[in-house]
Amino acid sequence: MFRGIGRFSVNRPWTVVVLWLLATTALIALAPQLKPTDDQAEFLPSHYESVRAVQIQQDAFPQSRQPAAIGVVQRADGGKLTAADTAKAGEIAAALRDEKFAKITEVVADPKAVSPDGKIALVHVFASTQKANDETLVESVGELRTATADRIGSSGLEWAYTGPAATVLDSMEASDSTDAMVMMATLVLIIVLLLAIFRSPVIALMPVLVIGVVFMVTMGVIATAVELAGMRAPASISAILIVVLFGVGTDYTLFLLFRYREHLRDGMEAKEALATAAGRVGETIASAAGVVIAAFLSLLLSSMGMLSSMGLSLALAVAVTLISALTLVPAVFSLLGTKAFWPSKAWRTQPKNALSGRVGSFASRRPGLIAGVSGLVLVALASGVLGFRAEYDTESSLPDTLESVQAMEDFQTGFSAGQSDPTFVYVKSTGGALDKAALDAYGKELADVGGVAQVAPAVVSPDGKVAQYGVVLDYRPTEDRAMELVGGDLRDTVHRAAPQGTEQFVGGSTALLADVRTAVNRDYKLVFPVAAVAIMLILGLMLRSVIAPWYLMISVGLGFGGTLGATVWLFQSGSGGLLFMLPVIVYLFVVAIGTDYNILMVARLREEVSSGKEPREAVRLAVTHSAPTISAAAVILAGTFGVLMLADNAMLKQMGFAVAFGILLSAFVMAILLVPAVTTLAGPKAWWPGNRGAAAADEEAAEPLAGHGSDDLVGSRSR
Incomplete structure (x- = not known):
């Protein structure tokens, strides 16, 4: 099947390209706009008590004043407020109330709402809706801020807004700037790394342009699917989608290009080399994408709407990326031919692969040592998980420079910590x-x-x-x-x-967060096992093996623990915790996406074993050929996620480090070292019940490998 798809895309490139352009145009024109939200209440099922309380409030007190924001007023010199100051605040509040901002019903400066130390006064802003993320209300709070700043003038007062709607406004503005920064940094990183790897400006730019088209298609597909499912996407989804699409899309493109270049070096004609490469890596890419999609779809079992909508969005993103990798990417490079590698001539000569060759030889000769050391490193890193503390306040991840965050800190210096909410x-x-x-x-x-x-x-x-x-x-x-x-x-x-x-x-907010914690703990117990079973089934079907999926899942499980443990040590300090969603994000991204590299390595191992090579020689050749691809893909994918560390949002920083570190760990420790070493130790049993013919042809490979006496194997065969 994959060979047929590859040949069609290579031989009918203009048909494929035109179909993609038509799909892109249609989705841009017809798809609804994606409307993300940060409102936790929209992500909990209706049976939770905090959500039912919201309905009770709406039914019993429909005309009650809904707190939307709090104005925190203080003197610029930090002194106590005078009678003239509080009078000025009341005058400004009355003027703001008379301006009639949409969905803002009252702006009230209560003379009694002054802190015990006399340094802070409060101005309460009430709305006609209790939805803090209401678009009209949020816009009105922004207008209110501007109008307030205009009226303060030289009064000697400082006036800042915090509270629900003000926080939503700051969060949206911070998200917009973060998306732009992440997009720019991701593009620059991918172009620079591809240029360094292939020394070709065409290859450096073309995947970015292709994935740009895929990104537009994906956003349309996700917006349509989320609306049809009655879901709301989390506010951080745009930044995550950028790195997932460009990272995973570049990975799959590299899988194809490295194999394409290998066949060109073997003397194949360009279209034949590309069609063969697309056919051979098609199954690998489909399996890798299938693992990721299955893992993300397991989030649909979550009772948290935030996680289920994120899972659906990311699964659709990877599915579109998979389709593009099997069709659009081969079609584009079919049109380019070998000019894609210009001006580099490296595609014409066989590489020495000296470093990967030495690693492959070492993996085949010292599997026990590699497995032991790698396992100990992963276990040591994973010990940090014991200190993990979850942080359920998504607002705590906002930058300290935002007005709402600073105003809340000032508020809490003068009033009871719980009085704001x-x-x-x-x-x-x-x-x-x-x-x-x-x-x-x-x-x-x-x-x-x-x-x-x-x-x-x-x-x-x-x-x-x-x-x-x-x-x-x-x-x-x-x-x-x-x-x-x-x-x-x-x-x-x-x-x-x-x-x-x-x-x-x-x-209230605290009750809502308490119910979120209950829901998340329930989800972890369900989502993790389901995702693991789905991944194992896909691995078993791809490898035609019962044994290999088990040690592959154990290795990625250690990678998950090591990644989360390292993140705990780096980011968790004092009384602060880590984002409550981080374990499931690390689990899905590191276990699912990190498994891509294991799949690529094990698929090559299986290919070498099927061709009749004994296990240790198969390991040496598989590592020699696959390590450059895995290394390049991992560095690019880790780099795209690492870009999130440039964001001011603490949640994105944690996510960026965790996923980037986990991907590098998956590639360089597990895929290149641990998995080949364990496969060598397992011998032909790793492929049971598949490849029995190849196993029977080499009975001596079944003997235990002590890590010595096999030097004569190194370099005995080559491609």
């Missing part, structure tokens, strides 16, 4: 109206919970059947202690001490 408790009667005395007693019970700083009197709905309590915590709303309290003692008290004949719900 209270937890809400809702009590709903299952019968008649609620009893006021019972509600007062209930409020006192809530105030007695350790870690609760203040409980506001109950606000009762117009029909008297729902009461709302605002609970201020002693802790910052997004920190671990707050989540432990809200998800533990407070929620237990809410349900235990509630008036008879009522239902109770705990809501």
